[in-house]
Amino acid sequence: MNISIVHDWLTSYAGSEQVLKQLLLLFPSADLFTLVDFLPLAARQGIRTSTATSFIQHLPFARTRYRNYLPLMPFAIERLDLSSYDLILSSSHAVAKGVLKRPGQVHICYCHTPMRYAWDLKDQYLAEAGLDHGLKGIAARYVLERIRRWDRQTSSRVDHFIANSQYIADRIMRSYGRTADVIYPPVDVDTFTLVERKEDYFLAASRMVPYKKIPLIVKAFSALPDERLKVVGDGPDLEKVRALAGANVEVLGYRTGEELRDLMQRAQAFVFAAEEDFGIITVEAQACGTPVIAYGRGGATETVIPLDNTSNDAPTGVFFQEQTVDSLVRAIQIFKKNRNRFMPRTIRKNAERFNTLRFRNELNAFTLAKASGNQTKHE
Numbered sequence: 215m216n217i218s219i220v221h222d223w224l225t226s227y228a229g230s231e232q233v234l235k236q237l238l239l240l241f242p243s244a245d246l247f248t249l250v251d252f253l254p255l256a257a258r259q260g261i262r263t264s265t266a267t268s269f270i271q272h273l274p275f276a277r278t279r280y281r282n283y284l285p286l287m288p289f290a291i292e293r294l295d296l297s298s299y300d301l302i303l304s305s306s307h308a309v310a311k312g313v314l315k316r317p318g319q320v321h322i323c324y325c326h327t328p329m330r331y332a333w334d335l336k337d338q339y340l341a342e343a344g345l346d347h348g349l350k351g352i353a354a355r356y357v358l359e360r361i362r363r364w365d366r367q368t369s370s371r372v373d374h375f376i377a378n379s380q381y382i383a384d385r386i387m388r389s390y391g392r393t394a395d396v397i398y399p400p401v402d403v404d405t406f407t408l409v410e411r412k413e414d415y416f417l418a419a420s421r422m423v424p425y426k427k428i429p430l431i432v433k434a435f436s437a438l439p440d441e442r443l444k445v446v447g448d449g450p451d452l453e454k455v456r457a458l459a460g461a462n463v464e465v466l467g468y469r470t471g472e473e474l475r476d477l478m479q480r481a482q483a484f485v486f487a488a489e490e491d492f493g494i495i496t497v498e499a500q501a502c503g504t505p506v507i508a509y510g511r512g513g514a515t516e517t518v519i520p521l522d523n524t525s526n527d528a529p530t531g532v533f534f535q536e537q538t539v540d541s542l543v544r545a546i547q548i549f550k551k552n553r554n555r556f557m558p559r560t561i562r563k564n565a566e567r568f569n570t571l572r573f574r575n576e577l578n579a580f581t582l583a584k585a586s587g588n589q590t591k592h593e
Contacts, residue, residue, distance in 0.1 A: 418485045446467070
């Protein structure tokens, strides 16, 4: 088949780009389309340059402020010409699923999440863009409401949805009224190798944006002065995190992938406070044999086997049930009391079920079944 792959934008290498990399490995002859492609050569990790980008690529300041063009993105994604392809695969967390298709084409969407800018992260987007007050704020909210209606309406352009977790499948049903099959994203467990000897520090690592809740983690460790915390990452909240850090908290800022992996392998536990769609980094930590202390909502509930599940004798982490300092402190204390129950090899085994080969096999089988079924229907 003649295949096109559509990705929202290429500006950094994160979780959705790991999925894109595997799609390109699975379908090496596919053409790649995206709104903008500013991904540096050193960060591409095998992702080839896009076949075509949208007009936003050439707008002023698009390299650093592409999100400011969100109101134009629905129009831009619909201008991409995919009419010559038999199969469209969209990797979508924003607008990629809204591409236009002709009769007879099959569109399969791997949905990382329904568009957060128009749904549950609307207020954060407005605040970060400085559009949360005044007349500009009123106009921005009107635009986002129109985008949300567009996002809901264009779900009908997708023939088959794949969700990256059951959590996101439920959100797809609530947002679009559509069912979705779940195929967990690929995790490079071969790179994040097992280290059984752990040191006495905890680790938190994330881009420092509000919903990741890194300040919450730092505050919790301020209430536990005898416990050491290392924090990796940069972003808008970095200076806030540094200001909150006490003597037992080491804020390392940006670190390379190799440096982060080394820290993850040696940590006694990885702390994760966000309500994430899936949370690849929690699986990477487990691949290192490192247990996870995580907020008990979102994708983490599908990747971490909790200590409080009395039906298993192989826990891989501890959940806290509220995004509060007290709740996280209690989870850390529970972990410390039960530390000898967390076996690095068992934790590693849990992570291995999310490996990249499993992802490619499941996605390939799904794609072949849906594409061949559509072809038979039209013969």
